[in-house]
Amino acid sequence: MGLHSTADAAAIRASIRSGAFGGHTSGMAPGKLQCNLAILPAAHALDFLRFCQRNPKPCPVVGVSETGDPMLPTLGVDIDIRTDVPRYRIFRDGVLTGEVTDIRDLWTDDLVSVALGCSFTFENALVRAGIPVRHIEDGVNVPMFRTNIPLVPAGPFNGHMVVTMRPIPEAMVDKAHGISARFPQAHGAPIATGDPRALGIADLAKPDYGDAVAVKPGEVPVFWACGVTPQNVLRDARLPLCITHSPGHMLISDVAEDAETPIYQS
Amino acid sequence: MGLHSTADAAAIRASIRSGAFGGHTSGMAPGKLQCNLAILPAAHALDFLRFCQRNPKPCPVVGVSETGDPMLPTLGVDIDIRTDVPRYRIFRDGVLTGEVTDIRDLWTDDLVSVALGCSFTFENALVRAGIPVRHIEDGVNVPMFRTNIPLVPAGPFNGHMVVTMRPIPEAMVDKAHGISARFPQAHGAPIATGDPRALGIADLAKPDYGDAVAVKPGEVPVFWACGVTPQNVLRDARLPLCITHSPGHMLISDVAEDAETPIYQS
Missing domain, CATH: 3.40.1640.10 (PSTPO5379-like)
Known part of the structure; x- marks a missing residue:
């Protein structure tokens, strides 16, 4: 086309x-x-x-x-x-x-x-800054995980946060944090770095949505809030139409x- | 007390x-x-x-x-x-x-x-960074001005932006911009710097609200969006109660x- x-x-x-x-x-x-x-x-x-x-x-x-x-x-x-x-x-x-x-x-x-x-915004900025984004390199979807982080409810809307995970070389984690923090309209800074179990994630190799990516030696899993969160919350609110x-x-x-x-x- | x-x-x-x-x-x-x-x-x-x-x-x-x-x-x-x-x-x-x-x-x-x-937030940050804030030094209210900048309407809410003005030493304008930009929850970066007439402001010595302050030699008037804007917009919407x-x-x-x-x- x-x-x-x-x-x-x-x-x-x-x-x-x-x-x-x-x-x-x-x-x-x-x-x-x-x-x-x-x-x-x-x-x-x-x-x-x-x-x-x-x-x-x-x-x-x-x-x-x-x-x-x-x-x-x-x-x-x-x-x-x-x-x-x-x-x-x-x-x-x-x-x-x-x-x-x-x-x-x-x-x-x-x-x-x-x-x-959406996260495309800060991913573009990470790539421009020379920070590798694994799922883009691999040509797959970003891995997404349900967490134990409660959302703040409003009316029928409630639930737990979904996050994306990107493995970042340890020396670049602060830089990735600073860059994404500049985009509050696109999930902003990471919500957590390191141990996935602190978020209630049992196995990084088994994402709830998207595709698994490798976390290589010297890399740290970094977690950002994800736009699938509102999608799940909307579904669970069982509106007549959404x-x-x-x-x-x-x-x-x-x-x-x-x-x-x-x-x-x- | x-x-x-x-x-x-x-x-x-x-x-x-x-x-x-x-x-x-x-x-x-x-x-x-x-x-x-x-x-x-x-x-x-x-x-x-x-x-x-x-x-x-x-x-x-x-x-x-x-x-x-x-x-x-x-x-x-x-x-x-x-x-x-x-x-x-x-x-x-x-x-x-x-x-x-x-x-x-x-x-x-x-x-x-x-x-x-509200602007208190970024003013505190300016003061901490050693940037003088004239109306605080003078112990008066910040000067506020109606502008010709149209707002984006929604339902009964519409009007023009009100701004605050702070005279900033020319060499510190970029720094003041950068500091306040870090507070999008508090009006963020300035909306204009320099000539007040570009905003439809006739005379900096005659603010529409608050008190006039001096713009001294070597200083530039810097304008930030102001929380009086929604107050005026709410009043003009003539709600039964606000x-x-x-x-x-x-x-x-x-x-x-x-x-x-x-x-x-x-």
């Missing part, structure tokens, strides 16, 4: 909207903020925003639509959330009922879209990933 | 709750995050949180209560928002109708409290002002 990863965000979204592209967005539109997505009924939106405010590391809110309006102007030009994400998951009463590439037929006047920062992106199929915004605030300035 | 500025946050809140202290909170409980306050009906809370998300520099949300619950556990131990702020302003339909030290008789099951970061803190009479939280996230960990 001729779409290069370096195409600009608008061109990629146009390709997604037309149906020409429907794949993973990792590495696309370099420098642009990519987003996790949660669409839910307005009746639950205040509680969900409270939940995100109380759990900002796994749930950094970068955009919120008007109720019933499918556009997200604060994240870019002509972003229609019904068509501009490559793949969506539909949950009804907490059950995954389908995976689609277009949600125009599901859109109603009472839906609110919430965009959340729509998310499919893993890896993110919303590509027009906002620079190193912007101080995630508000598009035309 | 024997209350020292170095008393801990809980002791100061107890003194406020008992009525023993009702003054300005500047410089009190050093190292603790102080907050602007907005209390509004739940029917408008989703729009207000959307407004804050879209205008994070003037409106950095650091805490949101449950609907109808006067406690703010994510900001500290036993914080009762009805009694623990030294002075409140009551607005009805956009009109200031009173200033009180206790809002227990006004509290209803449909109110939501929103706490917002309660704010009185200027300078802030909520003192138990959260460290340099915490990565404004969530109290007991």
